[in-house]
Each structure stands twice: as structure tokens, then as C-alpha cells.
Amino acid sequence: MNAVLDNFDLVLKAFGYTVFLFLVSAVISLLLGTVLAAMRVGPVSVLRMFGTGYVTLVRNTPLVMIFLFFQLGAGKIFDWLRFSWVDIQIGPFDFTSFFSAAVAALSLYTAAFICEAIRAGVNAVPLGQAEAARAIGLPFSGVMSQVVLPQAVRASVPPLASTLIALLKNTSIAGVFGVIEAVGRMKGFTNDYADQRWGIFICFALGYIILVELISAVALLLERRWKVA
């Protein structure tokens, strides 16, 4: 336990990276996932095919492979995919090419799951709702944004929460791809303080449990607030 308490600033910083990875990837993947879901349920067949193709391709690829691609492959094909143009410093946190590549991998991967969660929600909205919206003259974008998605998101909250929890835990892969986040730091601690292995492990597991519980709490709050009477 001493290893964790004595270096508590490092632990906080590591979990800070975990949270940043989660937040940035969550925002990007929610946006991208919503667009993909709209494509998949939309009337344009080319976009439907693209959406289906994306989900099939990305969802069936192990996340580690996507990380590997961004860390070692992508930069050789397109130079801007090296992300060497990213160098932002906020307080003690450095957001460099490694952080960006991790965000790219996590966002693209999670977007496929978000898309499916939202699509499940869209399918849960009775067909009559979309028909009624069309009947009053709304275009597809209006049908989606005004009528279908607000209801779909409600039904999507539980699966979305699961997906986001998975995203939070998936950020740990970044630990072996250049970002010293929680698991990366934990490996450093267990290497240096071999005699306190269990204490270190429990502390970091606790950190993850707290973060996941926060997401669960927010999800529950939204579920209650958006409950249709």
C-alpha cells in the first residue's frame, strides 16, 4: 500500500490520462456512432452499405490490432496519421502523438458498438412515430433529430452505458502503446515494489471500480430523468 500512497500524485496523474482517454474517445465515438446509426437506418442505400460495412469490419477486429495499426502502420501510409502535429500541454498532462493515436483507435472501435446500441434504440421506436413525422412533412434529418433519436436514445441508455464502461476499461490497452495511464503505471509499480504486488493491484482495481460506478450512476440518472411516464 505504501507504494501507492507515497506516489499518489503519480497514481492520480495516471488515472487522469485514463479519464482523458475515456472522455475524448467517448465524445468522438458517440458522435461518429450516431452518424453511423443514422446511415444504417437511413433511406440512402450507399450509406446503409457503408454503415453496415464499417460495423462489420471494425467490430470484428480486435482492438489491439487497431492500436497496432495506428501506432505502427498508419503513419507509413499517410504521414499525418503519425499525429506528430499534436502536441498539447494542459497542466501536468501532455497530449502527444501517442495519446492521439490511442484516441483514434479507441474512438473508431467504440463507434461501431455505439452505432449498434443506438440502432437497437431506433428499432425500439414504433414505426408509426417515423411515419407520423414524415406525414407532417419533416425531412429525414428532421425525422431523426426531432422524433426518432430522442426516443431512441432513451431506449439506448443501458446498452450505451455498457459500451462506455467497456471503453473505459479498453483504455488500459494504451498502457502498452505509449501512454502511461493507470495500467501502465501499475506495471511500473509492481515492477519496482514486488513485495507490495497485491496492495498495488487492489488500489488500481479500486480506481477502475470507482470510475465505472460513476458512469453507471450517470446512466441511471439519465434513465430516470428520461423515463417516459
Place this chain on the structure above:
Amino acid sequence: MRFTRTKAIIATAGLALALAACGDAGDDTEAVDVEVADDAASSFEDGTRMKELADAGTINVGVKFDQPGLGFKDAASDMPTGFDVEMAKVLVASLGIDPNDTEKVKYVETISDNREPFLEDGTVDLVLASYSITDERRAVVGQAGPYLVTGQQLLVAADSDIADVADVEGEEVCSVTGSTSLDNIEAEGAKPVGFDTYSECVEKVLDGTVSAMTTDGTILAGYAAQNEGDLKVVGDEFSEERIGVGYSIDSPEMCQWIVDTITEAYDDGTYEEAFTATLGPSGVEVPELPEMDACES
């Protein structure tokens, strides 16, 4: 489990992408012939772990698989190569077990993370995996030695301006996630970048994403030799790693045996031969055997 899978996938993908020329490292190193002790079992006292192992005729040894020159195994071969492995062979042979018989001697890959757990739960009997001796580790496992003292240096691109560890302050420096080297370079003021294996770091230095990578000079020399003209090792050693042999804390009698066996191997020239064959090609000179720590009886 995630990291086991990560490692496996990285290993496969690493080959597929033909990353650092991993496969080449093992080819130019020749295994050193070690004489297997006759009737070794009778030379150990009853009740000692050495006697048990000699009687059983089998042993599990933890080594690294990803450090050219120290402990390295390419996908095609059964036997790992490197200086750590040669030292393991010397120890195994003194138990009367043929160290080249992979039926009897199982070389298990130990990564930095699982060396203590593997010794504690008996998965391996000995660990020779660039295992630096620390007080924290000695609280949970036994460590005999050191049989080699190395220090941390920097590997940079051939045209880099970095000449010393002072030059990397604020720069991104790569090493293996969770390694002592990464902690040390962080303490020197560099931004640490952790990857799963050294070869990925080499790739990152080659393509210029990071300014340098750091770990023991012996390992870096191996990569510099593989990428001659593109990479160079710079700076003085800025840390001291005392590489020892790990054994179970429940068998303290193994310590003296390890110290004696390695001292003997140094005296009869096996140590020098092993060093020349494994780390020699990287241009590292054969060191004198460091003074080993006294064993607690």
C-alpha cells in the same frame, strides 16, 4: 489476461509487419557447449532443492524471449539464446540435466511482470531474465548474484544531437511499460513512453516519433548492431543494474549453489565464452565477474 493476449497478438503481428529484424538476432550467436555434471544428484545434500531437481531430472527456467543478446527466442526455434540463457545452462548442467534437452529443461518466457509470481507459485525454479537485484524483490523471492552489472544508456538516431542523458529532458523517451529503465528516465526529466516490447521502441526511434529509447546498454548495443548506420548508443551509463538469478525464497540453500556454480564457470572460462558468443558481436567487452553478494545461511 488482457496482456497475455496483447503480447501474443503483438508477437504475431510484429512478425507479419516485419518490424525490427527480430529473426536475425539469434542466428549469429552460437550456443556454448556446457559439460553436464555426472552423477550430480549425489553431490547435493538430502533435503535441498538442488537434490530434488537433480533427482527429478527436470527443471523450469524463466528467461526473456525478447532481448537479443540476453534472452531471445525467435518463433522458429525451440531454444532461446543469449547470455542469460547461457548462464541458465551452466546452472542446469551442474544439476546433471542436459540443458539442451527441451524435454527436460523447459524454458518459460518470463516478462518483467510475472517473474516474482512465477517463482512464488513454482511455475519456474530459476529466473534468469535480466533480473536486477532490488531490496523489494528480495522481500518476496531469493536473488543470487549479481553475475553481470550493466547500466542504462540511450539509443538514438544516427543523426541525433542527443549526446547524453541531460539532453533528453522534456523529450519523449521510449522503453518497456513498467520497466525500471522507464522509471529512471522519468526521474531524469524525460517524458516516458511505454511500449510492450523493445522492438516497438526501436521502430519508434527509427521513424522519429520519439527522440530516444533507453534500457540496459547491452540490449541497446544489440539493436545498434542490427541497425548499423541508423542507430547509435550514446552517453555514459546513468544507472546501475545488478543482474542476478531469481529462486524461490523457500529454498535459501540454492543461493550458495548458484554463486559457486557461476564462480566456477567464470574460473574455467565458460563465462567468457558465453559472453563472447552472445553479447560479443554487439561490441561489448567481456567484463570481470562482479563481486557477488554473500548468501544468508
